[in-house]
Amino acid sequence: MSFDRSIKIAPSILSADFANFGQEIQAIESQGADWVHIDVMDGHFVPNLTFGPMAVKAFRPHVKTVMDVHLMIAPVDPYIDAYAEAGADVLTAHIEAGPHIHRTLQAIRAADMKAGVALNPGTPAEAVAHLLDLTDLICVMTVNPGFGGQKFIDMTSKIRSLRSMIGDRPVHIEIDGGVDPSTAPLVVEAGADVLVAGSAVFKGGSVNDPDVYGANISNIRDAANGVWA
Ligand code: DX5
Ligand code: ZN
Numbered sequence: 001m002s003f004d005r006s007i008k009i010a011p012s013i014l015s016a017d018f019a020n021f022g023q024e025i026q027a028i029e030s031q032g033a034d035w036v037h038i039d040v041m042d043g044h045f046v047p048n049l050t051f052g053p054m055a056v057k058a059f060r061p062h063v064k065t066v067m068d069v070h071l072m073i074a075p076v077d078p079y080i081d082a083y084a085e086a087g088a089d090v091l092t093a094h095i096e097a098g099p100h101i102h103r104t105l106q107a108i109r110a111a112d113m114k115a116g117v118a119l120n121p122g123t124p125a126e127a128v129a130h131l132l133d134l135t136d137l138i139c140v141m142t143v144n145p146g147f148g149g150q151k152f153i154d155m156t157s158k159i160r161s162l163r164s165m166i167g168d169r170p171v172h173i174e175i176d177g178g179v180d181p182s183t184a185p186l187v188v189e190a191g192a193d194v195l196v197a198g199s200a201v202f203k204g205g206s207v208n209d210p211d212v213y214g215a216n217i218s219n220i221r222d223a224a225n226g227v228w229a
Contacts, residue, residue: 001066001089001114003136003170005193007224009217010035010068010174013059014050014148015198023207025062031214032221035066035090037176037196039148040083042073045097046146053082060087070118070176070196072145073097076104084111092116092139092174095127105134116174120144121153125161132169137194138162142187143177148198152178156190163191181223188224195220 011033016024025036038056043049051059056069069088073079074097083091091113095101101117108115116137117128121144128138140159143150155175162173174194175187184195197220205212 003172005172007188007221008034008172008194009201009221010037010066010194010196011201011213011217012037012039012148012176012196012198014039015202017206020207021059022062025059027205027207027210028201028213028217029064031210032217033065033201035068035194036063037068037070037198038088039145040069040071040073041146045074045094046072048146053079053086056083056088057086063087066090068092068116068174068194068196070116070139071097072118077107080104080107080111084113088113090114090116090137092118092137094118094120094145095123095131096120102131102134105131109134116172118145118176119158121155125158125165128162129165132166132171135171137172137174138166139174139176139196140187140192141176142179142183145177150178152180152183154186156186159187159190159192179220181219184220184224185227189227195224 041048041050068090076093105115114136118139173192176196179197180200
């Protein structure tokens with residue numbers, strides 16, 4: 001996984017057909033997805049339940065790009081090795097999930113994955129000031145985590161602060177929640193490069209009508225790239 005700051009669209013399979021993940025992943029990748037975003041929820045850190053390591057391992061052979069696993073679970077550390085074994089390329093933990101995010105990020109890298117740290121909307125940019133050399137990705141939540149299809153919360157000032165704190169370090173800024181063609185330009189202009197989108201990618205399409213996914217992905221990408229046109 002090489003580093004660059006080009007715009008990457010990462011569809012969240014939380015909005016896919018839950019009875020057909022293999023084909024859904026193939027459909028979004030064939031339609032231009034750069035990464036595949038997998039939302040892991042535990043019914044404790046967030047009020048919803050999704051994928052354990054066995055499910056993520058079953059997705060792995062279908063993902064040809066980057067498997068981006070977003071843990072919304074607490075605790076994190078007991079599960080790091082299981083998600084490494086499942087084949088995660090990027091493993092992201094929430095800073096709010098426990099007292100020892102520093103140790104968690106070290107453990108994720110020690111398990112040969114890229115280490116991400118996610119910030120809930122109420123958590124300030126400064127919370128990661130002492131983690132910048134331990135992380136490969138900062139995920140800025142633009143909704144309160146737990147569900148797809150929520151309304152975008154404007155975090156552009158936080159994104160700008162993070163972009164300036166990161167400087168030349170090879171750290172991605174990922175935005176998660178309510179990303180669509182109208183909000184994508186705001187976050188990219190502020191400094192984001194990875195755009196997670198669930199409902200805005202999957203709406204109106206299906207594995208039998210995958211061109212709709214392609215059009216939805218292009219609309220987000222074009223809006224984001226338009227910032228620099
Ligand atoms: C929310 C998840 C998101 C979610 C985004 O807890 O982390 O990845 O799937 O969904 P949309 O794009 O519909 O807001
Ligand atoms: Zn997510």
